[in-house]
Amino acid sequence: MLIGFNKVEHIKGIVIIVGNFGSGKTEVAVNLAVNRKRSGIDVRIADLDLVNPYFRTREAREPLAELGIDVVLPPEKYLQADLPILSPAIAGLIRRPSQLTLIDAGGDDVGATVLSSLADPFRKKRVHMLQVVNPYRPFTDTVTGCLKMRDQIEKASKITITGILGNANLIDETTVEHIYKGYDFVKEVSDQSGLPLEFITASVELLPQIDVERFSCPVLPIERQLVPPWKKAVRLKK
C-alpha cells in the first residue's frame, strides 16, 4: 500500500535518517526500506546507531533479510557489545551506493556525530539527510525545539538536512486526531525551516480511518517492527 508515494521517487541514492533521540528514526528507516524494496528497487540499510543500546535496526535484520534487503551491521561478534563500533563496511556502502542506501543514524547531535567521521566517503556524493520529527516527544514539541535540533545535528554531522519527515505518534495510543495535529505541526516546521516535508507516517492499523486528501505530502504506512517481547511485529509480506 503506497499512498501518494510515487511523489517521493526522488528520495533515492544515499538517504540519511536523523532526528532527536526517540523520534522513531529506526522504525521509519526500516519501513521506508521495505516500502521502496516492494516498489522494485534495490535497497540497503545501515545501522549507524552507536548510542542506543536497545531497539535498533539490527533487531529487524531477519525480516528485512527475508525481503532481500541487505542490512549492514557491525560484525556479528560485536553485535551485543556496549561499544560504539563503526563497521568499515559503511564506508564501502557509501562509495558504491545501491539504488537506495538508507543510513539510520543515532539520536540527537550525539548520535549524528559519527556521520562527520564519514566525511571522506561522503565527499562528492549527493546525499539526502532527512530529519524525523515526532511532536509528541520532549524537546521537539515546539517548532523552535525542532529547528534547534536541526541546527545541532547539522553542526555535529557536518551535513545539511534536506527534508523533514513527520512521524507523529503515541505508538499504540495514536489516534487520527494525533496524526492530523502532527501533520499541521510538521507543516509548520517545514514552512519555517524552508525544508520540504517529504512525507508523514501512519500505522497500517490507523490508515483506513485517515483522510489522506488532507495532506500535501505522501503518507508512509508503518508496519511496526520494533516491539517489546510481549507484542508481535507486523509480519512483512513481499
Added chain:
Amino acid sequence: MGKILMKGNEAIGEAAIRAGCLNYFAYPITPQSEVAEYLSRRMPEVGGVFLQGESEIAVGNMLFGAAGCGARVFTTSSSPGISLMSEAISYISSAQCPVVFVNIVRGGPGLGGILPSQADYFQATKGGGHGDYRLLVMAPASVQEAVEMVMKAFPLAEKYRNPVMILGDGLIGQMMEPIEFPEHLRTEPSNKDDWATNGMDTRNSSKPNLVKSLFLNAELLEEHNVVLKAKYDRMKQEEVRYESYNVDTDYQALIVSFGTMSRVCRTVIDNLKAQGFETAMIRPQTLFPFPEAPIKKAASKESCQVVLSIELNMGQMVEDVDRSVQGKCPVHCYGKAGGDVPTPEEVIDVIKSFF
C-alpha cells in the same frame, strides 16, 4: 497537558522533577544513562542540581550527605553501580535518611551484559549492603507505572525516613510508551527539622541534630535496631501493593511475576484463555514488603494445581513465593538470565508441561 511519548529513563528523570526533587547525583552506566542525559538538560531549566560523581561510591556518599542535610535527593544506576553504592545504602538506612534509588537492572553477575534482567531481586530486597536493614522496593511494569512509583517514592522515603528503591529492568528504562505526569502526586519535601543537619539558624532549637550510623554501646545499637525493625514491620502492614489478573476464574495455574516479565505473562494468560485454559497472576508492585497473604490466598484456590514464579533470573523471587504459599500448592520457577526476555509462546510451553 496531553500524553507524550517517553523512554522509561527520560520519564523517570522527569517524574523526579515533577515529584519535587531537584537534586540528582549519578554516574552513567548502560542501560540507564539516558536519565543523566535527560536531567543534565532539564535540571538547570528548573533550578535543580545534576552532579556527576567520579564513581558510584562517591555518588552513594553524596546522597548520604545531601539527605542528611535534609535535601530531597535521588540517583539512578544499573546493577554494578548499585553494588558500588551498597555500602552507602547500608549507612543511609542506618542513619535513617530518605533517598530514592532507581536500579535499571542489567544482566549479571559481574559486568554481565546490558540487556534486561531481574537478577538484582536479592540485592534489592535482602541486602546488598551489610546489617539489618530493608529498602522499600517497588517494581514498575510500564513506563507510566515507573513515573507514578518515582513520584510516590519521595513521600514514602520521607514517611519512613528510609531509602526507597525502584527496581526496573533494562526494558523499562529503554522502551517508549505514552505517558502523563499525575499532578496530584507532586509533594512538598517534609519538614526535617527534628533530625536533619539543616542548620541551627533555620529551626527553633538549641540542640544540634546528629546524623550517624555508629553505635558502639551494645544497648544503644540494640535499641537502634529495634527502632529500624519496627519501621520495616510497619511497611509490611501499610505498604504492600500488588495487582491481580484473571483471579476470578477457576484457574489451574497461578503465575507470580513482576516488572517486564509480568507484561509477557499477561499476554500468556490472555492467549491461554483463548485456548480455554485459565491461568491467573499476582504481580507484586512492592517486592519489599512482599504480598505474602494475597499469594497464599490465590495459591489456596481449589482449582489451582501449580504456582509458577516467572523471573528474568535463575530463581530469586521464587524463595519469597514459596515462603508465602506455605505448602498450599507446589511452587516452581522458570527464569532466564541472559537478557533474552522469554516469549509468550515459551512461557505457554512451560505452563503446559505441568499438565
